Every structure is written in C-alpha cells, then in structure tokens.
Amino acid sequence: MQQPLSGIRVVDLTRILSGPFCTMLLGDMGADVIKIEGPAEGDPIRKAGAGVNGFSWYFASFNRNKRSMALDLRSDAGKEVLLKLLQSADVLVENFRPGVLAEMGFGEERLKQINPRLVVASITGYGSSGPYAERPAFDFVIQAMSGFMSTNGAEDQPPLRCGPPITDLVAGLYAAYGVVNALRARDQSGRGQHVDSAMMNGMLSMFAYLTSDYLATGELPVRTGNDHPITSPYGLFNTSDGEIAVAPSTDDILRRLLGLLDLGHLMSDARFNTNKLRMLNRRELNLLLDERFSTDTQASWIQRLNEGGVPCGKVQNVGEALSDPQILHQQMVLEVEHPGRGAVRMVGFPVKLSASPCLVRYPAPEHGVHTQEILAELGLTSARDADVPENME
Structure with a gap:
C-alpha cells in the first residue's frame, strides 16, 4: 500500500520520548525511519518501564516502524556514515541540546551544503534561541514553567502535574506536524528548512480560553478541579x-x-x-x-x-479504557509480534486515513539490528568501514 510518506527517508537522532514519538508518527504514515543509536547501549528507554521477556514495552510502543543502526557519532568514521545518510535523506530529527549538532560538525549551514532539500526538525525544551535555550528541560519542569500546573488541581490545593508526560508528547506531535508542512513547502520551493518544536511553546498553545481570557482581562485563571473554569454546571x-x-x-x-x-x-x-x-x-x-x-x-x-x-x-481507569468496546472497535489497542520477544500490546493509531491508513510495517527494532543492511544501502560493504560493531545483526 502506498502510504502518504512512502519514499520519505527520516534520519532519527532522537531518544527518550518526544523525538521518538515524532518519528514514530512519521513512520506510521510510511516514512523509512532510520533510528541512530550509540554502539554501546542505545536509547535509554530500552531499559525503562515494564518489561516482558527482557523487552521494554515502553520502548516498543514508541519505536515501531523504524530501523535501528548502531553508530558512534563521536568518531570520524561514524560522522562520515551520518554524512552519507544525510546526502540522500529527506528529514533529520534531533532532540539534542541546542548547539550540539553544530559541535558535531553538522550546523545549519553545513547541513544546507550537504543537502539543500533536507528538512531538519529540532525538538527542544524552550526553543533553539532565546535566554532559556541552553537550559536542560524535563516534562515536569515545563509543566511548571508553562503555567500549566498553575491551572491544574483544586482551588484550595497546590498546583498539580498532569499524569502523562504531556509536554513531551505535544512537542513530538507538533514536530511531526511541522515536518509534513515543511515537506509540502519543499514540493513548492525545492528547498528544505528548519522546524523548531519547543515543549514550552507547545504547552502554551494548548491553553485555549485560559490564555485568551487572561490576555483579554488580565485576570489569572483559578484552579477549579473538576469544575469548568467558564461554565456551570459541569x-x-x-x-x-x-x-x-x-x-x-x-x-x-x-x-x-x-x-x-x-x-x-x-x-x-x-x-x-x-x-x-x-x-x-x-x-x-x-x-x-x-x-x-x-x-x-x-x-x-x-x-x-x-x-x-x-x-x-x-x-474509567486505564484498564477499563483500554478494554472499552469503543476503543477496541477503533483498533486503539494493537498486538504486534516481535521476533524472539513474543506479542507486544500497544496503543494504536489515533488518526484514521480511509485510503492510505497507518500500518505497522516493522516492530520496534532490536539495538542495531539493521546496521549492516543500511551500510550496504550506502555502499559500505563492512562494518569496519563505518567504525560500528560487526555483531549487530
């Protein structure tokens, strides 16, 4: 089946959650996502969350439809492989601290020279520029800094964080949205561009009437618990x-x-x-x-x-929601077979396309399992050519 992003190659330098969520969304729509991981351990999420048969279902849920390549980006040989990948890629997604990519020798101007059609997406805490650009960011801190926590909870109780890591997920979602828009713009101009998705910016965009009312009146939103801030009863x-x-x-x-x-x-x-x-x-x-x-x-x-x-x-609790007949009818719980690991249950595709739907083409990959395959595609016949482990298959 020809999916919307079939033929689009994404080089994924991200890890943890916001970046992998973005690239998973692109992969679900048909993109060829090459996940670059360090040669030693790979994405830390491989060891996070509940595991079955030694395999993290957290990792599996956010890294489907990707190929994994083990590559030492601190080495000259590893950087040469990345260079070869970027020459033919359509998209690069990274969630390093601002400036790290340039320190590696892949700053904005260099990337334009390597591939003028490349769309480069950066996922950051506060944005790629500004007084907070260099600050480390984490979901809990962004929930606090964005004002989100100040509106969440009961009026007579302290501010309250949202249970899921919402700021990571919103930033990843906006990054994917920005990438597909930049690809469409490239169809018109022939040139790539930089997409900047910040956790802080994404959360501010989600406030709806809370920010519009404040901007109109100067009155701060009051925490209302389960009551609605602007209508009653509710x-x-x-x-x-x-x-x-x-x-x-x-x-x-x-x-x-x-x-x-x-x-x-x-x-x-x-x-x-x-x-x-x-x-x-x-x-x-x-x-x-x-x-x-x-x-x-x-x-x-x-x-x-x-x-x-x-x-x-x-x-409903999470278990009730995941077994709700409407959720099951919408195929929002998938069971994906992972070779050597058994079946993994995960959340399905939230967006349904009638003619070219999302598909699970690959389960979440073992660490570096596609290294040799990708090297061969680049014309590198042995792992030594790329300074990567040879036992990754």
Whole structure:
C-alpha cells in the first residue's frame, strides 16, 4: 500500500520520548525511519518501564516502524556514515541540546551544503534561541514553567502535574506536524528548512480560553478541579453507585440535562438563569444536581443522558479504557509480534486515513539490528568501514 510518506527517508537522532514519538508518527504514515543509536547501549528507554521477556514495552510502543543502526557519532568514521545518510535523506530529527549538532560538525549551514532539500526538525525544551535555550528541560519542569500546573488541581490545593508526560508528547506531535508542512513547502520551493518544536511553546498553545481570557482581562485563571473554569454546571456528579462526568457546555444542552433530571425549573430560577449566576452559585447548583443524580445508578444515568444528547460518561481507569468496546472497535489497542520477544500490546493509531491508513510495517527494532543492511544501502560493504560493531545483526 502506498502510504502518504512512502519514499520519505527520516534520519532519527532522537531518544527518550518526544523525538521518538515524532518519528514514530512519521513512520506510521510510511516514512523509512532510520533510528541512530550509540554502539554501546542505545536509547535509554530500552531499559525503562515494564518489561516482558527482557523487552521494554515502553520502548516498543514508541519505536515501531523504524530501523535501528548502531553508530558512534563521536568518531570520524561514524560522522562520515551520518554524512552519507544525510546526502540522500529527506528529514533529520534531533532532540539534542541546542548547539550540539553544530559541535558535531553538522550546523545549519553545513547541513544546507550537504543537502539543500533536507528538512531538519529540532525538538527542544524552550526553543533553539532565546535566554532559556541552553537550559536542560524535563516534562515536569515545563509543566511548571508553562503555567500549566498553575491551572491544574483544586482551588484550595497546590498546583498539580498532569499524569502523562504531556509536554513531551505535544512537542513530538507538533514536530511531526511541522515536518509534513515543511515537506509540502519543499514540493513548492525545492528547498528544505528548519522546524523548531519547543515543549514550552507547545504547552502554551494548548491553553485555549485560559490564555485568551487572561490576555483579554488580565485576570489569572483559578484552579477549579473538576469544575469548568467558564461554565456551570459541569463536572463530576454522584449517582447511587459512583461518579459520572457530565459536560453540558451550552444552554441548550443544559436544558436537556435539567429536563431529564426533572429540574427544568432551575433555568428560570433567579440564582441560576444565566451562566454568570450559575458560576457564582456553583456549589448550591451542584448540590441540587447531586441530590437528583443520587436517586439512580451510574449506568442508568449514562444511558439516559447520552440518549438525550447530554455528553456524559464514567470515570474509567486505564484498564477499563483500554478494554472499552469503543476503543477496541477503533483498533486503539494493537498486538504486534516481535521476533524472539513474543506479542507486544500497544496503543494504536489515533488518526484514521480511509485510503492510505497507518500500518505497522516493522516492530520496534532490536539495538542495531539493521546496521549492516543500511551500510550496504550506502555502499559500505563492512562494518569496519563505518567504525560500528560487526555483531549487530
């Protein structure tokens, strides 16, 4: 099958999460991703997270559809192999500290000389320039610095980090988005360009009304826990046997909700007849809804509200979500056979293309397993030519 990025070669110098997530997305769309790893141990994530049969499922989940090449980029011979790769590549993705690539002899101007059509994507903490460009970055720190943590959690509690490493994932997603846009621009201009995806910038772009309201009014967002910052009622409510999440985001949906609860009169109640008043009297309104929700079960309310056009659902744990019939129908849990390692279960493809869908063409590779294959493609007949280990196959 001809996928959207078939024929595009990506040289992947990244490790850990944000970069590998970016290159996995490109590989899922058909790109030939060559993952360059150090000759000794490779990507540290190979040893991170839960392992089965000595194999990290964390690594497997973010490194499918890649070929692994072991290469010592500190050696002259290793740099020569990288040079050969870049001459015919379409994309280079790196998440080094700003300036490291130039220190290796592959600065911006050199890369343009090597291959004017090359798209170079850098994933950084704060951006490739500016007063914080040299700072080390980590998801937790970026969650704090971006303002994200200040908006997360309950009003009477300290700021709270988001569970998943959201800043890494957003930066990787934007990097992949930037790469495909740069490739499209190259179709028009014939020239590559630099794509800069920063964890900090990516998080700021995700604030929606929180930043727009602050920029309009100068008023800082207040942590509201599971309540919505700008509309009420909205949040978790207690049924007779558990909580449900209910999101009546417009007056029309709220009327439907209150009608189903036999509380339609509240829309004309002087305490609640505008969103502003409902926000001011949120606790009183939530208590009235909780009292009504507590008269029936979670399952009953979820069925009745959804049938009535009111968005709602159960707070599921990760196991429940991964076994949810909708998730399974959408093929969001894949089982990929890894030679010598057995089957690995992982999250599937979030974007569905009808004519040229994402595919798992390769499982996550063993360290350096494709070294000789790639050297042969470059016209190097032995590992000694590249100063890489010969026992990587």
